[in-house]
Amino acid sequence: EAGVAQSPRYKIIEKRQSVAFWCNPISGHATLYWYQQILGQGPKLLIQFQNNGVVDDSQLPKDRFSAERLKGVDSTLKIQPAKLEDSAVYLCATAGPGQRMGGETQYFGPGTRLLVL
Amino acid sequence: GESVGLHLPTLSVQEGDNSIINCAYSNSASDYFIWYKQESGKGPQFIIDIRSNMDKRQGQRVTVLLNKTVKHLSLQIAATQPGDSAVYFCAENKGLDSSYKLIFGSGTRLLVRP
Numbered sequence: 630e631a632g633v634a635q636s637p638r639y640k641i642i643e644k645r646q647s648v649a650f651w652c653n654p655i656s657g658h659a660t661l662y663w664y665q666q667i668l669g670q671g672p673k674l675l676i677q678f679q680n681n682g683v684v685d686d687s688q689l690p691k692d693r694f695s696a697e698r699l700k701g702v703d704s705t706l707k708i709q710p711a712k713l714e715d716s717a718v719y720l721c722a723t724a725g726p727g728q729r730m731g732g733e734t735q736y737f738g739p740g741t742r743l744l745v746l
Numbered sequence: 747g748e749s750v751g752l753h754l755p756t757l758s759v760q761e762g763d764n765s766i767i768n769c770a771y772s773n774s775a776s777d778y779f780i781w782y783k784q785e786s787g788k789g790p791q792f793i794i795d796i797r798s799n800m801d802k803r804q805g806q807r808v809t810v811l812l813n814k815t816v817k818h819l820s821l822q823i824a825a826t827q828p829g830d831s832a833v834y835f836c837a838e839n840k841g842l843d844s845s846y847k848l849i850f851g852s853g854t855r856l857l858v859r860p
Contacts, residue, residue, distance in 0.1 A: 633789070662848075671835050671850030672790065685847065720789050734780070735848060737789030 631655065633738035635721050641744045647709040650741045652721030654702065660684075660724040662735060663696055663706050667717045678704065711745045718742050758857040765823040767854045769836035774817060778839035780848070781810060781821045785832045793821070793834075823856075831858045 634653040642648050654661050659680050664672035675694065677684040680701035689696065693712070698704040708715055722735040759765045771779070777798040782790035796803045796810045796819075803810050809822040819836050833855050837848040 669852070671837075671852050672848075673850070674847055677847065722789075734792055734795065736792065737782075739787070739789050 633721055633723050633736055635719075635738035635741055637741055638739065639742045639744075641746065642711055643746050644713055645710040647707065648711055648743060649705050649707045650719050650721075650743075652704045652706070652723075652738060654704075654721075654723035655725070655736055658723035658725045658736075659701070660735075661698055661704050662722040662724075663704070664720040664722065665717045666720055666740070672720055675706070708743075711743075713745050716743055716745045755852070756855045756857065758859060759826050760859050761826060761828060763826055765821075765826045765830070765856060767821045767823075767834050767836075767856065769819040769821075769851055771817050771819060771836070771838050773838060773849075774814070776838045779810070779812065779819050780837045780839060781808075781819075782835045782837060782850075783830075783832045784835065784853070790835060826856075826858050828858050828860060831856055 633655055636651050640648055652661065661678045663675045665675055666672040674688055676686040676689045676696045678698045681698050693710060694708055696704060696706045704721065706719060718740040720740045721738045724735045757765060757767060778795065780795040781793040783793050784790045794803060794805045794808050794810050796812050798812065798814060801812055807824045811820045821834060823830055833853040835850050835853045837850045839848055
């Protein structure tokens with residue numbers, strides 16, 4: 630079974646520039662999450678999708694971050710304009726129902742490492 | 747506020763010894779907990795999970811213990827191997843209905859000495 634795919638793997642931009650990340654979920658996984666992981670910390674949830682609808686975006690800085698999941702499959706996360714503090718790894722995770730103990734186990738992609746200069 | 751945290755940021759063990767990684771959580775309403783392993787340059791990888799109606803669950807070389815009285819979670823790794831070197835995160839799964847959300851702790855780095 631193919632895992633969660635993310636691209637690009639690395640990105641270096643200057644502050645105030647824009648950047649976009651792409652995620653392709655495991656086939657059949659309806660739930661998709663974007664996390665931000667700052668160096669030395671655990672991942673922090675930014676947004677959760679169920680199919681193509683947003684379930685929770687309470688932690689997404691909406692003045693500069695946006696995300697979409699058109700057609701309920703692939704998803705993109707955009708930052709415009711970027712700030713220095715946005716330097717982090719952006720992880721995509723997807724989940725299918727009923728795989729473990731009644732919960733939705735989240736499977737993570739390799740992440741996109743963003744450096745804002 | 748709600749949080750999931752870890753007692754030790756770094757744990758160094760001798761190859762072949764057992765490792766114990768601890769985690770404290772503060773939300774007594776959470777009913778599902780997961781341990782993830784994250785190697786350098788990779789995303790978190792599922793290790794083992796446990797529901798709040800259980801005290802213990804075993805996998806291959808790993809055991810998770812849950813003490814709801816003191817809101818404490820631990821991951822035990824038997825016969826630790828060099829490949830176990832990574833950062834380990836406990837995560838608390840909470841959400842309404844089917845909107846499962848993970849709250850991660852800050853992680854413990856496990857170093858295995860040869």
